[in-house]
Amino acid sequence: MTSLLFGFQGRANRAKFWLVALAIFVVEAILFAVLGSNVAMSDDPQEALARMGPVTSIVLLLFGILVTWISIAVGIKRFHDRNKSGVWILIIFVPVIGGLWYLIECGFLRGTVGPNDYGPDPLSAL
Secondary structure (H helix, E strand, C coil), X not given: CHHHHXXXXXXXXXXXXXXXXXXXXXXXXXXXXXXXXXXXXXXXXXXXXXXXXXXXXXXXXXXXXXXXXXXXXXXXXXXXXXXXCHHHHHHHHCCCHHHXXXXXXXXXCCCCCCCECCECCCCCCC
């Protein structure tokens, strides 16, 4: 699991891509619900945000860095599964079409059948 989330070598199939995306979404929802609950229930949200303190900011910053790293690692592995260089992850920075391209390429298109330049087929390893 560590190599899937933090390494840039190898391949990841669509199921792993969507599983990581779902896990990140669930953890984000829980984290923001816990950290932001007093903001939502406050009469003055601006004041509540100011009272959150540095610990909350540090937790959110560290979580953001961790999620960014994991998302990049899994995205690169999905492009490897499609027999493309990990540099293709930069397509996300192309306005409008980049995000859609990334979603289609990584989320919906099947990877290369059998081994490719980046390793064995992740489905055959099961």
